[in-house]
Amino acid sequence: MFVDLTPFDETILGTHTPDPLRFAFPPKKHAHAATHQMPLPLEQGIAGVTTQLLSPPVQSGPRCLYIHVPFCRVRCTYCHFFQHAASRTLIDSYFAALLKELGMKAAMPWTQAQPFEAVYVGGGTPTALSAAQLQQLGQEIRRQFWLTPDCEITLEGRINGFDDNAFEHSLAGGFNRFSFGVQSFNTQVRRAAKRLDDGDTVRERIHALSARQEATIVVDLLYGLPYQTAEIFAQDVADYLQTGANGIDLYQLVVAPNTPMLRMVEQGKMPPPATTAEKASLFAQGVSLMDQHDCRRLSVNHWARDQREQSRYNRLAKHGADILPLGCGAGGSIDGVGIMQHRDLATYLDAMQTNTMPIARVVAAVEHRRVYDAIKAGLDMGVLHADTLPPWQGMSVFQYLSPLFAVWQQHGLVTLCENKLQLTLAGQFWSVTLAQACIHVLQSL
Template sequence: MKQLERGYSALMAGPVGVYISVPFCKAKCTFCNFASDAFGTERMQHYVDRLCVEIRGAHAAAERIGASLPSAVDTLYFGGGTPSLLSAQQFREIFQHLRGEFDLDTDAEITLECAPGQLADGTLDELLRQGMNRISFGVQSFVDRETTAVGRLHTRQQCYAEIARVTAAGVRDINVDLIAGLPHQTAQSWQYSVEQAIASGAPHISVYLLEVDEDSRLGREMLEQGSRYSASAVPDEDQAAEWYQHACDMLREAGVQQYEISNFARPGYPSRHNLKYWKRQPYIGFGLDAHSMLLAGPDAVRFANTSDLERYLGQGSAAKPLRLFESEQDATNGQVDVVGPGEAFEESLFLGLRLNEGVDLGILQSQFGESLLEQTMPALIEVRDAGLLELDTGRIRLTPRGRLISNEVFSRLLDPTAA
């Protein structure tokens, strides 16, 4: 048990990462079914009020479930939705409550997700005053026909202009999101988008394969073989996979190195916040559908807020107490999952394999003991023999082919009967 406690302590020690969910959009992408939508100004302010109450009660809530919540914060991530739609005053309120509950490091990485053309000058100025130093642009494509088809409101020219504007304002750490497999996309148009992302000078680029939720507008149309949302123009999965691999090659040649299945960075620019997820370091999420993982003795605990906006906002005045894990005003789903040694081992395996550096088997053994690793070794060898995994010098990592079908690899490792 002491060996496991030492393993967990080493794994989870250090400052916490904070994620803040802002579920507002000017328009919802056709393929998306996240807990986000277009809302009025009054609803947005009510949400911010609730968010601030939740932040203010964070340490008390963690204590109620026996979890350890560090006060030091070294990464802060505003995700959504489109967080940039909040006003300067609303961000000021959020930061005031964050600094009242946590100690935000002077060199903390502070990221804002942003849709091109949806960041007001006043909001940008306020965020810079608050220490924001990283922006992630949801570009998705530099081809207007493709972004229009999925309901995005920006143009290629707006993307160029926005990157130039925030760079001139002093933001050097910029990410550009691209999606392979959008409606009307071709091999040529995909190559163009990747070329433009590289030419933008952004030090971080994320490349995702299109995932269409069955309950989204595009998902329902694809099932029904309709035509309103360009379902018939969605490339097949094999094409998108080829384009993803081509992007990997192009980015590598341009000096933007892959460090995770979907993420590429120039030296010194990986996302510190997202690395917390993959390395199982502590983080706490606030807002709609936000997830958390904290240390609780020798174990870890995971919990998530409700994805129901009405439940999150509650009834009546925003000043009504919101006490997590305790009352009808509970913002969470009311469930705390304890992550014991077996589950922690599995998480360390499949989250670590998302990283190009892979998993150090010696560290895994020191943290969790020999038996769990021995039980998994036959599946590791089988996946290696299938050309999906490299296993050498005490370290395992996915091959390029393995990254393309990573979910299948993880299923084989966690459930040998899935092979």
């Protein structure tokens, strides 16, 4: 049985063009491919999640912790995740509540049944915590949760305000990986994005932290920001290489509606961000520069310079690992059931004060989710192997989708072998779109 492509348009099939890298699909709207999930009535959903956590897991598998710190000193102009401005009083109140949630969930049978392979403290800006709080958070994670001996414990944040004292306290707490959202080393580009430090300060600080060789240091760069020409982006990559950091993410700028950046563009206060075609050119440039410097590719947008960087949390999350969420605004999933915690700080604090689950939304597990997870993970790695895809309704998913793959090959997006789909450079740029197209085709049935 093969898929009938008749109902699908160019948003799924792509467009036949001499330049598929730049024009194969309409512009990307989301950073990640997603499945259509059905929200559960909240009381029912909370009861179900509570039952899961009060019981050992039905089946074993990789698992991670995600801890959210919802504070930022300023809102970046492209950001639509901003929750709360950093305030010491608010942060202290939140930190006490977060520690209470850690203790509550760490004691549950589901949590105690298996070790966690990766922990990610994200935000927001987790480095908004004080040095003492960073150390205490790391120590509490290690004390209360069963972690694998080589567990990757990541602290995300900004260079701004993250001095040697904060770094040393974080190391003392057990953090062994640091991911810094640099976005660009160019001062003009940074100012337009409302990043606080100039490029020289950030570059020198990343270099100093990397030179200490005490933890994995990773840099996030965006491509497509206002003022970011091809020459500036090439210098951004060169600056990363100069810092000696262990790994780098190159992420396409996707600006959501109603962000400060778009309002400033409309008001004539800054040039618009790059078009999709321009971002495709920057992506190709970034891939070429990484190849020239023999960086080891971990996914379509992540590279490592040495064996220290493994990007374990990102890899496990994209392969469908269970993720236990903790904190205001945290999201995760247990056995496919999606969990989103309260984004409103007052509501979260009230839940912790009353010893109730701080859950705002629960979505049902998707049928065939392991198929969708395997598709997303494979395309994120740039190659999809037929034998890594679980059966779907008693058939081979790879064979069923082969007519779609054949069209993509004609459009220059993939190279199709008997049991393997390899993304071309164009396909790598459109990897999220390709994954979303596969999921849409399967779910439409």
